[in-house]
Amino acid sequence: MWEPIVEALQISKTYGELVAVAEVSFAIARGECFGSLGPNGAGKTTTIRMIYGFSPLTAGVLKVFGLDVSRHARAIKARIGVCQQDNTIDPDLTIIQNLTVFARYFNIPRPLAVRKADELLRFMSLDHRSHSRALELSGGMVRRIVLARALINQPELLILDEPTTGLGPQSRHQVWERLDSLRRQGLSILLTTHYMDEASRLCDRIIIMDQGRILVQGKPSELIREHIxxxxxxxxxxxxxxxxxxxxxxxxxxxxxxxxxxxxxxxxxxxxxxxxxxxxxxxxxxxxxxxxxxxxxxxxxxxx
Amino acid sequence: MSMGILRVWQRNLDVYRQNWKISFMPPLLEPLLYLAAFGVGLSGLIGEVPYGAGKISYLTFIAPALLAINIMNNAFFENTYASFVRMYYQKTFAAMMATPLSVEEIITGEIVWGATKSVIATAIMMVILTIFNLIHYPTGLLLIPLAFCGGFAFGSMGMYFTGIVFHIELFNLPFFLFITPMFLFSGTFFPLEGMPPWPQMLATALPLTHLVDLTRGLCYGSFAKSVPLALGYVLLFSLIFYPLALIKMRRRLIK
Incomplete structure (x- = not known):
């Protein structure tokens, strides 16, 4: 059954004169991997920032898990995992602490948090670096930690803002493999990317945005057939x-x-x-x- | 709400506990240096200073002021430079905001942590001052809750600046314009009673003056009638700067 996990209805975001997102509508189904593509400044990041409450909507209605983001931010954030574009790994803490301290923000009891953190670090092939600090690790490893940390609360929706930007080919494939496996487990994913091969490989459906508007949406293969x-x-x-x-x-x-x-x-x-x-x-x-x-x-x- | 504040506070405590061996050195050594320089060095030149109706030794005069300065510095530093680094360079707040924590909880947790740093520094310093017999008990024990109140006031003020500065270098301004003058002119190193009226009035406007009044009262075990006023002024500073800090930080973090 097609059950929407995210529903955006005519959502807009303006900063003074600048229109970042202009009356955009889309819906994401449970279990789907949904990609948002577009050139720099297209409004991709703003759109997903609206979902996790960083950017209040100027107009429109945005619902996640059927809850309005402007009124239920906390309940929604408890059920999503977010990988931001910036590296937000805490350099003051070790890798394992990054996960357990994060788990505490979700009020996950400590024994469960430790078990989950171990499990996730193994899943990301990082268990041998549990007690390292972020500054000692490569870009690919840091990205995998961010991903592991975003999964600590067993989210129903994973939001990824350019998950592989700046990574080498090996690291990108490492991240993709993990995302593939999460997708097979039925996790819903929303990602933004600049890489078309990434979108083709991972996404069931995509939207292409430009200047705050959606130009097209559909399955990657169908869009190719239709437009090219x-x-x-x-x-x-x-x-x-x-x-x-x-x-x-x-x-x-x-x-x-x-x-x-x-x-x-x-x-x-x-x-x-x-x-x-x-x-x-x-x-x-x-x-x-x-x-x-x-x-x-x-x-x-x-x-x- | 309160649980989220605790979570942010715990994060900072976890980091502090890793570096406690270094973190607890300054509040231990700084008063020793001050006591040596001012207490021993200057004391000989100055002798006694008038306080209330009588006279006290210069060492007795400045010891409570050092406590008050320590309360101010720890919270103000923590919620300016340290909070700014977490917010701007380490993106710690951004990561927290993607969890169920709200901006208000994050900022309050930071300010409460700043006040906690003041409490820790005060406790360490009290050990030294007690050894030199410079604190009267049991009133001296009230220095701990006072450190929290003072720390909260100065931390809120620091966090307000963190909400408005564009660059970390700009913190030089509040330090130069507020902290240094307060450090020198809040009845810390010389009594205000002997001063002309206008510097006295100016000093009365500074929150540190009132915090120094309070630490003196607690250290000497003698309460002047100005205590409720002084405490009220410190609380007023929290009441003004805490909401301002929340407003400025919300505006900074949520766009």
């Missing part, structure tokens, strides 16, 4: 007659000047035809990805 197609033909230094041919054939494409991207469900025949006739230097046909969708919808300009 099956493949992308990538041609560097395209010749003028190729441009003319593509116009004539009414193909979906994007012209980046020195590179041409042709979207669609191409077959090998067309690929061979174009590559033989127009591209003596060769061109590439590859599978369409979420990144193509993202760049097509949010543009290629820098957001700074």
């Amino acid at each position: 197609g099956k493949d992308v033909l990538e041609i560097s230094s395209p010749a003028t007659d190729l441009r003319a041919y593509i116009h004539l054939q009414k193909m979906a494409f994007e012209d980046l000047g020195d590179r041409l991207l042709v979207y669609g469900d191409h077959d090998d025949h067309l690929y061979r035809y174009i590559s033989n006739r127009f591209c003596p230097e060769g061109c590439v046909m590859r599978t369409a990805t979420l990144e193509d969708v993202f760049l097509k919808l949010t543009g290629r300009g820098l957001r700074e």
